[in-house]
Amino acid sequence: xEEVVLSIKNMKKDYGTKTVLDGVSLQVRRGEIxxxxxxxxxxxxxxxxxxxxxxxxxxxxxxxxxxxxxxxDVEYKRKIGYVPEIAELYDNLxxxxxxxxxxELYGLDFNFVDYKAKTLMELFGVGEVYHSRIASxxxxxxxxxxxxxxLLHDPELLFFDEPINGLDANSVMIFKEIMSQLADRGKTxxxxxxxxxxxxxxxxxxxxxxxxxxxxxxxFEDLSRENTEGSLEQIFNQLTGFSEHKELGSRFVSxxxxxxx
Ligand SMILES: Nc1ncnc2c1ncn2[C@@H]1O[C@H](COP(=O)(O)OP(=O)(O)OP(=O)(O)O)[C@@H](O)[C@H]1O
Numbered sequence: 412x413e414e415v416v417l418s419i420k421n422m423k424k425d426y427g428t429k430t431v432l433d434g435v436s437l438q439v440r441r442g443e444i445x446x447x448x449x450x451x452x453x454x455x456x457x458x459x460x461x462x463x464x465x466x467x468x469x470x471x472x473x474x475x476x477x478x479x480x481x482x483x484d485v486e487y488k489r490k491i492g493y494v495p496e497i498a499e500l501y502d503n504l505x506x507x508x509x510x511x512x513x514x515e516l517y518g519l520d521f522n523f524v525d526y527k528a529k530t531l532m533e534l535f536g537v538g539e540v541y542h543s544r545i546a547s548x549x550x551x552x553x554x555x556x557x558x559x560x561x562l563l564h565d566p567e568l569l570f571f572d573e574p575i576n577g578l579d580a581n582s583v584m585i586f587k588e589i590m591s592q593l594a595d596r597g598k599t600x601x602x603x604x605x606x607x608x609x610x611x612x613x614x615x616x617x618x619x620x621x622x623x624x625x626x627x628x629x630x631f632e633d634l635s636r637e638n639t640e641g642s643l644e645q646i647f648n649q650l651t652g653f654s655e656h657k658e659l660g661s662r663f664v665s666x667x668x669x670x671x672x
Contacts, residue, residue: 448610
């Protein structure tokens, strides 16, 4: 049997009186690309934060690389890369300074990480700003920097939260290729996004979270077979019980058009 990289059993998480995760169980195998989708506020980022050890006070069992993350040993984090949905970057640093700093945190040699960071920036079309301050970067450039910084230490398991936010169409194509090549080399990717056509194309398995529970889990073909609708966007609407976009859009525009007498 293929190696289980990530295993969650009956994960529950409350914020005050609100239950955000209500018994989530899943297993992810080496080389899988998981498209982790769900409505706003469904609990996707919370799941990822628990796995990264950023969020505590959950119940249930979480194992990464067969290691229970609650036992206090954080060594497993060396094998993880993470692109957060919203990141604070050090605006006063250049990419060179930032990436070599991150690389050294992971124990990489300065000259090696400098070479690696510069080469990855060049390949991602942002080599010319390697020595410019991050404050001057566009949104897409910042996103590329975050992606590169998550990969410097060649991690086994990647968590990407809306990684293609702000990337242009060509860069999205490069990023999809990077994901697929990483997975071919045995890396495991947990990918959370609202961009359904990309999730549909890139994921080897799609997990839909709704109201803190898993509402669907399978390949796109499995989900298509189990649902009458065609695209992943339509399956998403069906599984989350949503069909009011026309009416809501029209009411929204009516209110926009209201003006004081
Ligand atoms: N620190 C917190 N304190 C209180 N409530 C929180 C906290 N973090 C998240 N929540 C709540 O938990 C729920 C799930 O949030 P989460 O960020 O996991 O959703 P998500 O599925 O990632 O949403 P989105 O698609 O909008 O990014 C939301 O109702 C949110 O308000």
